[in-house]
Amino acid sequence: MKMPLDNLQAVIRCPVCNKKYRKALMLVLDEDDKRTTLHLSCSDCGASSMVFVSMGQFGVVSLGVLTDLKQSEARRVFSGEAISSDQVIEAHQFLKQYTGGIEALI
Numbered sequence: 026m027k028m029p030l031d032n033l034q035a036v037i038r039c040p041v042c043n044k045k046y047r048k049a050l051m052l053v054l055d056e057d058d059k060r061t062t063l064h065l066s067c068s069d070c071g072a073s074s075m076v077f078v079s080m081g082q083f084g085v086v087s088l089g090v091l092t093d094l095k096q097s098e099a100r101r102v103f104s105g106e107a108i109s110s111d112q113v114i115e116a117h118q119f120l121k122q123y124t125g126g127i128e129a130l131i
């Protein structure tokens with residue numbers, strides 16, 4: 026859903042302090058015909074959030090979540106490859122058989 030940032034700026038507020046976001050601190054991470062994903066940083070309180078805006082059956086719907094990712098980190102996550110189901114199964118099998126402490130995995 027390609028929606029100009031000016032339009033989104035008017036409707037999206039910081040979930041922590043309720044201030045409107047400044048366009049300069051909004052980063053489009055991903056967008057297609059039906060969905061736009063943004064990383065937003067609040068100029069007032071410094072909180073960051075990821076907002077998913079999509080066009081649904083009943084109009085524009087947005088979902089925001091707080092994040093500790095900086096914009097550069099969020100961009101890297103979104104530009105990387107998606108995790109495959111085989112990788113999830115492999116991690117599950119590894120953890121199921123793993124008998125060591127959690128410290129060794131970090």
Ligand SMILES: [Zn+2]
Pocket residue numbers: 039040041042043044067068069070071072
């Ligand atoms: Zn804020």
